[in-house]
Amino acid sequence: MEEFGTGDPVTEKRLRATTATVYLGGAETSASALHTFFLAMVLHPEVQAKAREELDRVVGAHRLPTFDDFGSIPYIDAIVKEVLRWYPIVPILMPHKLSEDDVYDGYLLEKGSFVMVNIWAILHDEKRYTDPFAFNPDRFMKDGVLDPEVFDREEVAFGFGRRVCPGRHLAYETVWIMIASVLSCFDIRKPKTEDGQDMELREDFVSSFVCEPKPFKCEIRPRSRQHLELFAHP
Numbered sequence: 001m002e003e004f005g006t007g008d009p010v011t012e013k014r015l016r017a018t019t020a021t022v023y024l025g026g027a028e029t030s031a032s033a034l035h036t037f038f039l040a041m042v043l044h045p046e047v048q049a050k051a052r053e054e055l056d057r058v059v060g061a062h063r064l065p066t067f068d069d070f071g072s073i074p075y076i077d078a079i080v081k082e083v084l085r086w087y088p089i090v091p092i093l094m095p096h097k098l099s100e101d102d103v104y105d106g107y108l109l110e111k112g113s114f115v116m117v118n119i120w121a122i123l124h125d126e127k128r129y130t131d132p133f134a135f136n137p138d139r140f141m142k143d144g145v146l147d148p149e150v151f152d153r154e155e156v157a158f159g160f161g162r163r164v165c166p167g168r169h170l171a172y173e174t175v176w177i178m179i180a181s182v183l184s185c186f187d188i189r190k191p192k193t194e195d196g197q198d199m200e201l202r203e204d205f206v207s208s209f210v211c212e213p214k215p216f217k218c219e220i221r222p223r224s225r226q227h228l229e230l231f232a233h234p
């Protein structure tokens with residue numbers, strides 16, 4: 001740090017605090033989103049098949065997806081949006097204190113009041129989302145592209161106003177590239193029981209400040225030797 005910085009202790013303290021904040025704010029949340037993604041894929045092989053059709057067509061089998069593919073593989077965006085909507089990582093936000101009087105839906109909210117946003121309710125509102133408890137990325141698609149008419153709020157999952165998640169773009173892109181890369185190369189399935197049947201899995205989530213699936217078993221198999229090589233040595 002000294003080599004690149006000023007050696008100023010205040011700067012160093014800020015750098016340490018910023019690094020810790022990035023880690024504390026970003027590590028568990030992004031990992032939880034991926035955890036939710038794996039559960040959704042085990043439960044919905046038809047979504048994997050659709051994503052793979054898009055990936056094979058646009059990206060092909062000789063390279064991994066990159067950020068240059070952004071905009072060309074909209075179904076992957078639809079999956080990211082649905083992962084963040086289906087079980088929002090932070091279902092109820094920390095209290096926000098109003099810095100001035102506000103009016104919402106005819107109600108006066110006085111300066112100094114605490115407001116807690118219910119992200120879960122917004123993202124499961126039946127008026128906006130048909131069958132809101134179902135995992136269905138197609139709700140964000142129309143005619144093969146993202147539907148601009150859908151109340152698309154992966155942003156809702158990242159909060160609002162001055163305290164909105166500052167890591168939201170990094171988080172979205174991290175989750176996007178992970179999902180695109182994993183689906184390019186791997187098949188995610190229910191594990192088999194001893195008598196060869198698919199093991200039953202349920203949507204079972206930890207209910208705490210950060211929402212993520214309880215541990216579950218799944219099989220993650222390379223689609224082929226070529227896909228495995230590609231993932232290991234991109």
Ligand code: HEM
Nearest residue numbers: 022025026029030033089090158159160163164165167171
């Ligand atoms: C899928 C991943 C993520 C989700 C769902 C998420 C969600 C959220 C939410 C809902 C808030 C509270 C916003 C509010 O109160 O209005 C928040 C705050 C915050 N997030 Fe994230 N986040 C994610 C990833 C990240 C990453 C990658 C970073 C850092 C690189 C990060 C850093 C922070 C910080 C520092 C805050 C506190 C902001 C403040 O209070 O001013 N988050 N996040």
